Amino acid sequence: MNARLDTAPLLPTLADIEAAAQVVYRDFPPTPQYRWGLLSERLGTDCWLKHENHTPVGAFKIRGGLTYFDQLARRGAMPREVISATRGNHGQSMGWAARSHGVACTIVVPEGNSVEKNAAMRALGVTLIEHGSDFQEAREFATGLAAERGAHMVPSFHPDLLRGVSTYWWEFLRAVPQLDVVYVPIGQGSGACSAIAAKLALGHGVRVVGVVSSHATTYADSLAAGRVVEAPVTTRLADGMACRVADREALAIIAPHIDHIVQVSDDEVAAAMRALFTDTHNVAEGAGAAALAAALQERGQLRGLQVGLALTGGNVDATMFAETLTHP
Numbered sequence: 001m002n003a004r005l006d007t008a009p010l011l012p013t014l015a016d017i018e019a020a021a022q023v024v025y026r027d028f029p030p031t032p033q034y035r036w037g038l039l040s041e042r043l044g045t046d047c048w049l050k051h052e053n054h055t056p057v058g059a060f061k062i063r064g065g066l067t068y069f070d071q072l073a074r075r076g077a078m079p080r081e082v083i084s085a086t087r088g089n090h091g092q093s094m095g096w097a098a099r100s101h102g103v104a105c106t107i108v109v110p111e112g113n114s115v116e117k118n119a120a121m122r123a124l125g126v127t128l129i130e131h132g133s134d135f136q137e138a139r140e141f142a143t144g145l146a147a148e149r150g151a152h153m154v155p156s157f158h159p160d161l162l163r164g165v166s167t168y169w170w171e172f173l174r175a176v177p178q179l180d181v182v183y184v185p186i187g188q189g190s191g192a193c194s195a196i197a198a199k200l201a202l203g204h205g206v207r208v209v210g211v212v213s214s215h216a217t218t219y220a221d222s223l224a225a226g227r228v229v230e231a232p233v234t235t236r237l238a239d240g241m242a243c244r245v246a247d248r249e250a251l252a253i254i255a256p257h258i259d260h261i262v263q264v265s266d267d268e269v270a271a272a273m274r275a276l277f278t279d280t281h282n283v284a285e286g287a288g289a290a291a292l293a294a295a296l297q298e299r300g301q302l303r304g305l306q307v308g309l310a311l312t313g314g315n316v317d318a319t320m321f322a323e324t325l326t327h328p
Helices: 014-024 037-043 062-074 089-101 115-123 135-149 159-175 190-202 218-225 248-257 266-280 286-297 318-326
Strands: 033-035 047-051 081-085 104-109 127-130 181-185 207-213 260-264 307-311
Touching (some): 014 190, 033 159, 062 089, 089 104, 181 286, 286 307
Parallel strands (some): 047 307, 181 307
Antiparallel strands (some): 033 047
């Protein structure tokens, strides 16, 4: 990628990631990664799956929430209220961490958001507001609301979030050091940037492939153009990748380090969700299955390689998952 973008923010160092892991492990242990036999047969090569669907909120985002609040505490800057926007998993991360620190948490989601993700956030004590037709409109409303209330606005992308998210890639690359290539879905960019951070911190030679929805192409378009390019969002299934405007700082990290970008359709994501359930009996939300969808698209190029996939979350509404399983 030759994108001409702003200077990238500093990535967490190995010492930062190791310290972050100790923060994360106060709440839950390292998640497993397995070489699944049927999945490897399907891909035609050794395939390892990192199970971030096995965290207490069913997704990787909790790691970033824990370290974000830990850094606020260390700086003596803990607010009385935090506000953020989400399609679900980031909001659960904020709710979990805010509750443990006794901080009020308000989350803005777009109208028509996942019913079950909304319920999970409320169960964590989140005050939920539905506003806007997509994530970008929800985020803009949340920013204004935080300014109006004097609350702390938590962004979807921030170095203190990367500290925590990097721990799952650090776990993965240490547990399976022979990995040749990994696939990571891109929503707001914390997952891809954290894979890059862990790779660099460990001095690992793994190739990092980014995955975007072909119905939400802002990151692919922005990397190609060398600047932020807004793109419409029409994905029905991959809400965790439903980003209309790429984050400039995330782009600056991704551009020089990503091997390439793969675009996957909702149909390919649905097929990958079915494959993950058939081969591993794990439930994957749309974004959680995107890495497999991309690897299957590139199956012919992967023979003989050790492939790592991030199952980033399993938070899909039951009705949507049932429909996906029964209507190929």
